[in-house]
Amino acid sequence: MPAVKEPINLMQNDNKRPDGTTLLPLARGKPIAWDVTVPDTYAESHIGNTATKPGAAAQKTAQKKIDKYSKLASTRISYPFAIETAGTWHEIAIELTQKRLAGVSPLSQKTTGRQHSFSNAFPWLCKEEMWFLSTTPC
Numbered sequence: 001m002p003a004v005k006e007p008i009n010l011m012q013n014d015n016k017r018p019d020g021t022t023l024l025p026l027a028r029g030k031p032i033a034w035d036v037t038v039p040d041t042y043a044e045s046h047i048g049n050t051a052t053k054p055g056a057a058a059q060k061t062a063q064k065k066i067d068k069y070s071k072l073a074s075t076r077i078s079y080p081f082a083i084e085t086a087g088t089w090h091e092i093a094i095e096l097t098q099k100r101l102a103g104v105s106p107l108s109q110k111t112t113g114r115q116h117s118f119s120n121a122f123p124w125l126c127k128e129e130m131w132f133l134s135t136t137p138c
Contacts (some may be wrong), residue, residue: 001026007033010072018069021076033076034096035070037061041086052083058082058090 002023010033011017018033039048041056049056064119066082072078082090089097 027077034079035083041084055088062090
């Protein structure tokens, strides 16, 4: 899947941009843009909600990302990829991961002898994000 990390052409007014985007249309005829966020489950700003509802911090930060990149909706499908520090994944992160891992070619696995892995499914993630995702249960 050809992709670009931190695409300059998608920069917002606040000089922020998604973590990456595919170069080809993949979903509903549009390229996919994503932004990874890892909210602290135990942060003062989240603990009141996360103590009573698991995943509340991931839900809150994912919704902020959806709102933040709403202007991209005409040209891209935007996916927030939120995983709390305690390990709770936002539903969109789970869905995107399951779809992406299912899309890793079995033929390439046989050829290289590799198992499904985050590095094969998400080549656009940086080493730090890759480490966190590979050590966090889905």
